[in-house]
Amino acid sequence: MAVRPASADYGIWFKRTDVLIGDAMIPARWDVVEQTALCTRIVNEAGVSVSTIEHLMAALAGCGIHNALIEIDAPEVPILDGSAAEFVQAFLKAGIVSQAMPVWAVEVLKPVSVQRGEAIAELHPAAEMRIDFHIDFVDEAIGQQTKELNLANGSFVRELCDSRTFCRQADVDAMRANGLALGGSPEENAVVFDGANVKAAGGLRHADEPVRHKMLDAMGDLYLAGAPMLAHYRGHRAGHSLTNALLRELFSDPSNWRLVQCTPQQAARLPGAGVHIGEFPAVA
Ligand SMILES: [Zn+2]
Numbered sequence: 001m002a003v004r005p006a007s008a009d010y011g012i013w014f015k016r017t018d019v020l021i022g023d024a025m026i027p028a029r030w031d032v033v034e035q036t037a038l039c040t041r042i043v044n045e046a047g048v049s050v051s052t053i054e055h056l057m058a059a060l061a062g063c064g065i066h067n068a069l070i071e072i073d074a075p076e077v078p079i080l081d082g083s084a085a086e087f088v089q090a091f092l093k094a095g096i097v098s099q100a101m102p103v104w105a106v107e108v109l110k111p112v113s114v115q116r117g118e119a120i121a122e123l124h125p126a127a128e129m130r131i132d133f134h135i136d137f138v139d140e141a142i143g144q145q146t147k148e149l150n151l152a153n154g155s156f157v158r159e160l161c162d163s164r165t166f167c168r169q170a171d172v173d174a175m176r177a178n179g180l181a182l183g184g185s186p187e188e189n190a191v192v193f194d195g196a197n198v199k200a201a202g203g204l205r206h207a208d209e210p211v212r213h214k215m216l217d218a219m220g221d222l223y224l225a226g227a228p229m230l231a232h233y234r235g236h237r238a239g240h241s242l243t244n245a246l247l248r249e250l251f252s253d254p255s256n257w258r259l260v261q262c263t264p265q266q267a268a269r270l271p272g273a274g275v276h277i278g279e280f281p282a283v284a
Contacts, residue, residue, distance in 0.1 A: 011028070011067060011227075013026065014053070016073070018073040026049070029042070030224040039054060050077060051075055052077045053220070054220035054221055055077070055080075055087065055165075055220060056087050057224065058156070058216045058219040058223070059084040062151070063091045064272025064273050082190045085161050089280055092276065102261045103270065106225045112250045112256055119238050120238065122233070123232070123233055128152050128269045129151040129229055130232040130233065131151060132233070132234045133214050140195060149215060152270070153269075156275075162205050163206060165191070166192070168193050169193065172186050187201055214238070222247070225251075230266070
């Protein structure tokens with residue numbers, strides 16, 4: 001996979017380099033998301049798809065990269081260590097330049113919410129992006145975790161980007177029984193929780209790594225709005241599919257939102273504005 005620079009107002013597009021050129025382009029947009037439980041997959045009209053885009057999308061959003069072409073020769077983005085850390089590190093090392101065009105953002109004008117069982121996802125009007133998240137698991141090593149974060153001033157890079165995907169041992173066992181997850185041990189690219197036990201390469205990176213990862217996922221899934229958002233997202237046991245349903249709800253009514261050209265003050269408070277390599281957490 002290669003992430004390439006793109007001109008101002010290009011947006012984020014994926015290009016599958018292993019298919020016919022006329023079928024290769026897939027926009028990173030909420031309306032081409034195919035419903036999946038475990039990851040976010042986008043698919044174009046030719047049926048060509050890319051899966052597991054959420055951590056890469058979070059890294060792009062969190063670094064304030066609004067225009068990029070992602071070339072990939074396979075149907076799935078590399079999972080790496082299960083976080084967005086390597087993507088962020090690569091972007092910050094390569095360098096990010098501002099382009100000579102104002103930045104557009106999606107401003108949420110009215111509260112919007114979706115609910116499935118006990119899971120709730122909401123968007124509220126806000127002057128800048130905030131994410132609040134709450135999770136509640138039976139495994140004692142996860143339990144209940146809550147975190148609230150304002151995404152201005154590079155906080156995605158400092159606080160969220162290195163938090164890894166997690167799963168439960170019971171889910172790993174079920175997948176194995178169904179012949180899935182055959183490549184290597186799950187601990188290489190996820191934190192595995194089993195009751196009070198944690199299996200993670202190098203141990204947990206944060207005591208509340210699971211809720212931070214859920215916020216990272218939300219960041220990536222929300223970036224499929226097609227632009228950074230001026231909004232306050234609240235997730236309660238939410239996941240990829242619910243956050244996508246939330247975007248569909250938002251965009252179903254034109255009075256819920258508007259596209260605004262950011263003032264320099266607003267642009268300076270967008271996620272990723274002014275981030276630099278010195279903010280990158282010391283991860284393995
Ligand atoms: Zn994830």
